[in-house]
Amino acid sequence: MVIRSIIYWFVICSISICVPVIFFFVFFTKKTIYADRIATAWVRVIVYLLKVICGIDYQVLGKENLPKGACIIACKHQSMWETIVTSLICEHPAPIFKKELLMVPFFGWFLSRTSAIKVDRKGGIRALKSIVSQAQSYLKNGRSIIIFPQGTRVPPGEDSSKYKYQAGVAALYLNCDVPVVPTVLNSGLYWDKKNLLKKPGTITIKFLPQINPGLEKKEFMQNLEKQMEEGTKELV
Numbered sequence: 001m002v003i004r005s006i007i008y009w010f011v012i013c014s015i016s017i018c019v020p021v022i023f024f025f026v027f028f029t030k031k032t033i034y035a036d037r038i039a040t041a042w043v044r045v046i047v048y049l050l051k052v053i054c055g056i057d058y059q060v061l062g063k064e065n066l067p068k069g070a071c072i073i074a075c076k077h078q079s080m081w082e083t084i085v086t087s088l089i090c091e092h093p094a095p096i097f098k099k100e101l102l103m104v105p106f107f108g109w110f111l112s113r114t115s116a117i118k119v120d121r122k123g124g125i126r127a128l129k130s131i132v133s134q135a136q137s138y139l140k141n142g143r144s145i146i147i148f149p150q151g152t153r154v155p156p157g158e159d160s161s162k163y164k165y166q167a168g169v170a171a172l173y174l175n176c177d178v179p180v181v182p183t184v185l186n187s188g189l190y191w192d193k194k195n196l197l198k199k200p201g202t203i204t205i206k207f208l209p210q211i212n213p214g215l216e217k218k219e220f221m222q223n224l225e226k227q228m229e230e231g232t233k234e235l236v
Contacts, residue, residue, distance in 0.1 A: 001054075001197055001198065001199060001200070002197065004053050004054050004055075004198065005054065005196050005197050005198045006196075007053055008049060008050065008053045008054050008198060009196055011049060011053070012046060012049070015045065015046070016042075016106060016107045017106045019038065019042055019106075019110060020106045020107070020109055020110040021106070023035075023038050023110075026110070026113045027109070027113060029113075032113060032114055032115045034113075035110065035113040035114045035115075036092070036114050036115050038110075039110070039111075039114050040087060040088070043085070043087055043088055044088065046084055047084070050081075050198070054198040054200060055201070056190050056191070056198060056199075056200060056201060056202075056203065057201075057202045057203070058081075058085065058202060058203040058204070059202055059203075059204050059205075060089055060205055060206075060207075061204060061205070061207070062206045062207035062208060063207060065207040065208060065209050065210055066090075066181060066207055066210075067178075067179050067181075069142065069178070070138075070139045070142050070143055070144045070145075071144050071145075071178050071179045071180065071181050071210065072135070072144070072145045072147060072169070072176065072178055072179070072180045073086070073090060073093065073144055073145065073147070073180075073181050073183050073207075074147055074148075074149045074169050074180050074182050074183060074224060074228070075146060075147070075148055075149075075183040075184075075185070076148070076150075076183065076184045076185055076228055076232050077148035077150060077151075077152065077153050077154060078153055078154060078156055078185065078186070078187045078188030078191075079153060079187045079188050079190075079192070079193050080191060080193075081185075081187040081190075081191045081203060082148075082187055082205065085205070086205075087146075089205065090144055090146065091144075092115075092143060093143060093144045093145065093146045094115050094116055094117055094135075094138040094143050094144070094146070095116050095117070095145075095146040095147075096116070096117040096119055096131065096135075096145065096146065096147045096148075096168070097111075097116060097119070098118075098120075098121055099118045099119060099120050102118065115138070115143070117131055117134040117135060117138070117145070119131055119168070128167060128168060128171045131168055131171065132171050132175045132176070135172055136175070136176055139176055139178055145172065145176075147168060147169055147172065149165045149166060149168070149169040149224065149228070150163040150164065150166065151163075151166045151168070153193045154188075155188050155192070155193060155194070156186060156188040156189055156232070156236040157236055165221060165224065165225050169224065170217050170220060170221055173211070173213070173215075173217075173220050174217060174220075177213050178213065179210040179211060179212050179213065180211045180220075180224065181207050181208065181210045182208040182209075182210075182224055182227040182228045182231065183205065183206065183208065183228075184205070184206050184208065184228055184231035184232045184234075184235055185204060185205040185232075185235065186203060186204055186232075186235040186236050187203045188236075189201065189203075189236065190203055191203075204235050208227050208228070208231050211223055211224060211227075
């Protein structure tokens with residue numbers, strides 16, 4: 001596992017450096033479609049190599065809970081895996097990520113040209129307004145939004161009360177008038193956030209029953225947290 005994990009990271013880092021260099025033209029166009037398509041191909045390669053080199057595959061449950069139109073996917077966050085693979089599972093979504101990632105050489109520079117919502121986690125109310133405004137624009141064009149409600153990776157089995165559900169997901173729910181789909185997984189069992197070791201197995205990601213618009217903020221947050229915590233315990 002150690003040798004395979006090292007090989008995987010070496011290959012992935014090499015690809016992540018080469019892609020922005022080879023497709024440098026995306027930095028000179030305002031259209032994000034080119035960067036999005038290249039990023040999707042990059043993700044497919046990563047997922048394939050993860051299976052071949054490390055023996056990690058995945059399965060998707062509950063896809064019937066995804067609405068036909070655009071929605072907000074509120075996903076549990078345990079590792080880097082879901083930040084990559086959700087773009088394949090959900091059709092052309094717009095993820096929300098912290099703007100600090102844009103500072104990562106090569107990877108971050110390319111990420112800045114893709115369809116995504118960049119957020120300043122220290123921006124307070126101004127940042128929340130920016131998230132809502134960007135999300136509304138994507139949703140109107142039929143693009144779903146992916147958000148990690150706790151704002152950080154939470155290791156499986158760890159006391160989740162230490163990682164509170166953030167106000168961003170509530171702001172989206174109250175202002176965007178689309179369903180929120182709670183989404184749980186167990187990726188942290190195979191891709192630990194604290195070390196580079198990859199453990200072979202099958203990651204499960206599961207879409208839970210959607211929460212339709214119309215609830216008060218407190219009721220929505222309680223419903224969301226209850227579904228996600230119970231669903232995560234079941235998978236872990």
